[in-house]
Amino acid sequence: MSTPLTPDVTTIPRKQEPGLPNLIGMTRDQLMQALADVGTPEKQIKMRTGQVWQWIYTKGVTSFDQMTNLSKDFRALLSVNFQLSRPEIVTRQVSADGTRKYLLRIAGGHEVEAVYIPETNRGTLCISSQVGCTLTCTFCHTGTQKLVRNLTAAEIVGQIMVARDDLEEWGKPPGDKRLVSNIVLMGMGEPLYNTDNVRDAMLIAMDDAGIALSRRRITLSTSGVVPEIIRAGAEIGCMLAISFHATTDAVRDVLVPINRKHKIAELLQACRDYPRLSNAERITFEYVMLKDVNDSDADARRLVRLIKGIPAKINLIPFNPWPGSPYERSSWDRIEAFADIVNNAGYASPIRTPRGEDIMAACGQLKSATERARKSRAQIAKEIEGK
Ligand code: SAH
Numbered sequence: 382m383s384t385p386l387t388p389d390v391t392t393i394p395r396k397q398e399p400g401l402p403n404l405i406g407m408t409r410d411q412l413m414q415a416l417a418d419v420g421t422p423e424k425q426i427k428m429r430t431g432q433v434w435q436w437i438y439t440k441g442v443t444s445f446d447q448m449t450n451l452s453k454d455f456r457a458l459l460s461v462n463f464q465l466s467r468p469e470i471v472t473r474q475v476s477a478d479g480t481r482k483y484l485l486r487i488a489g490g491h492e493v494e495a496v497y498i499p500e501t502n503r504g505t506l507c508i509s510s511q512v513g514c515t516l517t518c519t520f521c522h523t524g525t526q527k528l529v530r531n532l533t534a535a536e537i538v539g540q541i542m543v544a545r546d547d548l549e550e551w552g553k554p555p556g557d558k559r560l561v562s563n564i565v566l567m568g569m570g571e572p573l574y575n576t577d578n579v580r581d582a583m584l585i586a587m588d589d590a591g592i593a594l595s596r597r598r599i600t601l602s603t604s605g606v607v608p609e610i611i612r613a614g615a616e617i618g619c620m621l622a623i624s625f626h627a628t629t630d631a632v633r634d635v636l637v638p639i640n641r642k643h644k645i646a647e648l649l650q651a652c653r654d655y656p657r658l659s660n661a662e663r664i665t666f667e668y669v670m671l672k673d674v675n676d677s678d679a680d681a682r683r684l685v686r687l688i689k690g691i692p693a694k695i696n697l698i699p700f701n702p703w704p705g706s707p708y709e710r711s712s713w714d715r716i717e718a719f720a721d722i723v724n725n726a727g728y729a730s731p732i733r734t735p736r737g738e739d740i741m742a743a744c745g746q747l748k749s750a751t752e753r754a755r756k757s758r759a760q761i762a763k764e765i766e767g768k
């Protein structure tokens with residue numbers, strides 16, 4: 382593939398405004414309360430909340446001055462009490478295949494990545510939910526990152542907002558004509574270790590008077606935090622993807638260590654109980670293809686038996702290597718043979734073409750450059766023990 386491996390956009394770090402509460406990331410109720418707290422007259426609160434919400438989430442304004450249907454005095458009141466702050470784009474890299482990887486800086490100087498993947502009939506933004514990840518799936522680069530904190534709701538919905546800024550998307554009606562038509566929570570972090578903030582951010586993104594993404598265009602991927610899957614179904618209602626990756630507890634215990642706590646049977650029961658499942662709303666099972674580890678015909682047959690009765694689609698992900706990774710990608714023949722078995726059992730089994738490989742934007746490769754400190758094997762083992 383040709384070029385650009387160097388960032389095409391680099392921003393000089395801007396200091397985040399300290400202190401003032403950020404209106405971005407507040408739920409409608411929180412926004413209403415915040416406006417009340419600074420003295421908005423009671424009978425105006427509902428209207429003002431609607432107006433401010435619309436400026437932020439349909440027009441994408443970045444300053445209070447742009448909220449031109451609000452009186453000067455009210456804008457001044459807002460600007461002395463609040464900020465409107467998004468993550469800052471530190472670098473943007475554009476892959477030869479059109480994939481865009483954003484390195485974003487958030488409060489505390491932390492960095493996270495978001496990846497935009499254009500396709501013919503949709504555009505998907507892959508967003509992060511944590512800086513790093515406390516889980517230690519052995520094939521995943523993010524799991525080796527040391528520093529971890531949960532992203533705030535503002536930082537999560539803010540990733541959608543900066544992508545929309547960059548793609549000049551504000552003001553466009555919802556639907557598949559949009560560049561960012563779909564969201565996947567498949568970047569850095571385990572979204573269900575940060576359920577409240579992920580929920581608030583997604584409810585903001587789904588709000589009809591704002592970004593207005595349909596819940597069916599949002600997919601949350603989890604390694605299998607079973608109790609939180611139940612909550613996500615009830616409180617977010619988005620589509621669910623499970624990082625499955627193995628068909629026996631013995632293998633899954635190693636690849637996806639949270640399996641030691643929530644075994645395959647328990648995980649699949651939570652899937653069966655997930656609300657609104659139908660042929661139109663299927664669970665995606667992600668399955669990373671690791672040579673000689675989980676890619677045999679017997680695995681494919683076991684997989685089909687395990688998920689029997691669950692409306693499902695199997696997403697086969699050729700392993701994306703990273704420096705020092707302990708696995709190899711299965712051969713294409715092997716991946717296709719595996720896909721055929723799953724397919725013949727009646728499940729769609731697309732093989733995910735790696736996107737943005739030249740810029741390390743593919744699944745599991747995300748990890749911020751400033752935080753590359755690798756955990757030691759001993760530390761990983763200790764953390765697994767502690768779970
Ligand atoms: N923590 C969540 C979401 C982020 S990972 C989860 O684990 O589901 C998004 C997907 O990429 C998961 O299915 C993950 O297992 C997969 N993945 C991680 N590392 C990978 C790699 N090196 N190659 C291919 N897929 C990988």
Ligand code: SF4
Nearest residue numbers: 514516518521524604
């Ligand atoms: Fe965390 Fe998901 Fe990577 Fe596992 S696969 S380490 S849960 S980001």
